[in-house]
Amino acid sequence: xxxxxxxxxxxxxxxxxxxxxxxxxxxxxxxxxxxxxxxxxxxxxxxxxxxxxxxxxxxxxxxxxxxxxxxxxxxxxxxxxxxxxxxxxxxxxxxxxxxxxxxxxxxxxxxxxxxxxxxxxxxxxxxxxxxxxxxxxxxxxxxxxxxxxxxxxxxxxxxxxxxxxxxxxxxxxxxxxxxxxxxxxxxxxxxxxxxxxxxxxxxxxxxxxxxxxxxxxxxxxxxxxxxxxxxxxxxxxxxxxxxxxxxxxxxxxxxxxxxxxxxxxxxxxxxxxxxxxxxxxxxxxxxxxxxxxxxxxxxxxxxxxxxxxxxxxxxxxxxxxxxxxxxxxxxxxxxxxxxxxxxxxxxxxxxxxxxxxxxxxxxxxxxxxxxxxxxxxxxxxxxxxxxxxxxxxxxxxxxxxx
Numbered sequence: 101x102x103x104x105x106x107x108x109x110x111x112x113x114x115x116x117x118x119x120x121x122x123x124x125x126x127x128x129x130x131x132x133x134x135x136x137x138x139x140x141x142x143x144x145x146x147x148x149x150x151x152x153x154x155x156x157x158x159x160x161x162x163x164x165x166x167x168x169x170x171x172x173x174x175x176x177x178x179x180x181x182x183x184x185x186x187x188x189x190x191x192x193x194x195x196x197x198x199x200x201x202x203x204x205x206x207x208x209x210x211x212x213x214x215x216x217x218x219x220x221x222x223x224x225x226x227x228x229x230x231x232x233x234x235x236x237x238x239x240x241x242x243x244x245x246x247x248x249x250x251x252x253x254x255x256x257x258x259x260x261x262x263x264x265x266x267x268x269x270x271x272x273x274x275x276x277x278x279x280x281x282x283x284x285x286x287x288x289x290x291x292x293x294x295x296x297x298x299x300x301x302x303x304x305x306x307x308x309x310x311x312x313x314x315x316x317x318x319x320x321x322x323x324x325x326x327x328x329x330x331x332x333x334x335x336x337x338x339x340x341x342x343x344x345x346x347x348x349x350x351x352x353x354x355x356x357x358x359x360x361x362x363x364x365x366x367x368x369x370x371x372x373x374x375x376x377x378x379x380x381x382x383x384x385x386x387x388x389x390x391x392x393x394x395x396x397x398x399x400x401x402x403x404x405x406x407x408x409x410x411x412x413x414x415x416x417x418x419x420x421x422x423x424x425x426x427x428x429x430x431x432x433x434x435x436x437x438x439x440x441x442x443x444x445x446x447x448x449x450x451x452x453x454x455x456x457x458x459x460x461x462x463x464x465x466x467x468x469x470x471x472x473x474x475x476x477x478x479x480x481x482x483x484x485x486x487x488x489x490x491x492x493x494x495x496x497x498x499x500x501x502x
Contacts, residue, residue, distance in 0.1 A: 103129035103154070105274075106165040108190045109172030112349040112415070113207050113242040115140070117169060118153060120253035124278050127152035129161055131193075133172040133186050163197030167274045170194065170219070171207035171242065176351045182211060184218065191219050195226020203236040203270045209295050209350060215239040215288040216263065231263055238262040238271035239288040241295030247411045257281040261291025296353050300366045303352040305340045307369035310376050313342035313502050317383075324492045324501060342502055344469050344490040345376040345418025347407025377421035380490055380502065384465055385429060387486055387500055393464055396430030401453060401463035403480075404470025405437045412439040419469050420445060434459065438474050460484045468493065 106129045107118040114130070121128045130153060140148065162168060172186035187208050194204065204223060206215050215238075220231045231237040243256050258275040260282055262268030272282045285291040309327070316323035323342065331339035352366050385395040405419035406412060414420075419435075423445040426433050434451040435443055436459060443450045453459030457480070460466050465486045468477070471493035481487050481498035489499040 103127045103152075103156075103161070103165050104167065105129065106131060106156070106162050106168040106194075108162070108168060108170045108194060109133045109186065109208070111171075111173045112246070112413070113171040113173070113244060114169070116244045116246075116253065117171060117207065117242075119144070119148060120278050122148045122151040122153045123254075125151070126277060129154060129156045129165060131156045131159075131162060133190050133193075159193050159197055161197075162194050163199050165202070167203045167205065168194055168198075169205045169207055173349060174208045174210060174351070175349075182209065182351060182353065184210065184214065187214075188218065188222060191222040192226055195223045198223060198227040198229065198235060200229065200234050201236075203238070203267075203274060204231075205238045205240055205271050205274070207240055207242045209242070209299065209353075210239075210292060211353060212289045212292040212296065215292060220263070232267055236262065236264075236267040236270040237288075238267050239291040240271060240275065241291060241298065243298075246413060247408055253278050255280055257283050259283045259285055259291050259294050261285035261288045261294075263288055299350045300352050300363065300369075302340075302350070303346060303373060304365050304369040305338070306343070306346055307372035309340045310342045311372055314379060317502070322496075322501075324496075341492060342490075343376070343418070344380045344422055344502070346373045347414075347416040347418060349415050377418045378425060380418075380422050380467070380469075380488070381425040381429070383500075383502065384426065384467060384488055387488060388465055391486060394430075395426070398431050398464040399462060400426055400431045400433045401459050401466045402433060402435040403437070403466060403468045403475060404472050405435050405440055405443055406470055406472075409471050410439075410473055414440065422467070422469065423450065434463070437470070438472055456480075457483050460487075468499070 104127045105121050107114045108131045110130050110132050118128050118130050170190045172190055174182040174184055174187055177183035206219055220237060224230055229235055238260055240258055240260050245251060258279045260268055260271045260275060262271055268284055275282050313323050327339055330337055352370055388395055388398050405417060406414050407417040423433055434453050436453040436456050460480050460483045466484045467488045469490055471491045477494040481494055487499035490502040492501055
């Protein structure tokens with residue numbers, strides 16, 4: 101069966117797109133761009149293969165599809181800006197195989213202007229064709245929310261911005277096969293900036309509630325009760341909850357590098373959120389001191405070391421820094437996570453607690469970093485000598501909350 105779609109990059113953005121396309125009955129070709137975090141269970145892979153998915157290793161296969169979506173990861177580089185290296189390499193690979201009338205869409209998070217100023221020249225130079233005339237070019241921000249059981253690609257509106265109106269319509273026709281609603285942006289820059297706004301909105305609001313967590317602790321106020329009450333307001337408020345830090349693949353952008361401008365709120369949010377692992381460790385040390393123990397030599401169990409509940413993804417997880425700082429204080433750490441079989445910090449393996457309840461009972465301090473559904477926090481709080489809940493997931497009064 102000839103493929104209709106090529107997904108270039110099978111990481112956090114490409115793999116969910118490929119799964120959605122196969123579920124919609126679109127024969128799909130997956131092309132890896134390097135070591136990528138995306139993974140499939142054997143059952144998921146069987147379903148996708150039976151639905152028309154196949155892996156490609158020969159770039160020539162990319163020239164036999166009607167639509168090609170470029171979506172490798174764009175992590176933060178050494179200078180703090182997004183690293184577009186994998187995206188550029190993907191564009192060069194595709195350009196050499198590109199055929200007339202193909203629709204090319206970029207989904208990776210990028211600074212505004214990237215589709216037109218970076219991707220377009222690479223495709224045109226490598227193919228000898230002109231975007232908007234010989235092939236369609238568009239941008240669509242990825243709206244993947246791993247582990248979300250309520251929203252999938254099928255019921256999540258997809259934003260499209262094309263280089264020309266015809267490019268927009270061609271991309272919209274493709275996404276119309278995947279989702280109930282397509283939203284047309286004025287152009288590629290507007291669509292790219294949608295991604296910037298959505299990502300920064302999350303980080304800024306998490307930073308606000310993280311600062312509120314510190315303030316409320318100092319004031320002796322129950323922040324979790326404050327949020328519970330505030331979220332009953334039917335307008336002008338959206339509830340966010342604090343945590344030990346912010347992980348995931350979406351990198352906040354202050355646009356200082358490529359655009360020569362800064363978003364001061366975003367820079368401040370990054371500062372606040374980056375301080376949360378240190379604050380968690382400070383709270384842990386204070387709790388131990390209050391109970392006549394020192395962090396040095398204390399047995400500390402970390403529960404949940406992924407960046408998001410019920411997923412095996414550890415991208416930018418704050419657990420790494422929390423563990424590092426506890427080790428620097430002389431703590432003896434171990435961890436439990438139903439999704440992570442082995443874990444290393446500072447290039448040293450961290451002991452994994454296989455018998456959870458016994459490990460909680462033996463630990464001087466247990467820190468909940470991620471609220472996986474498998475954790476019975478009521479039962480764990482009964483067993484724990486001290487339990488620091490950084491997610492507000494334990495029953496009120498059952499643990500010390502962040």
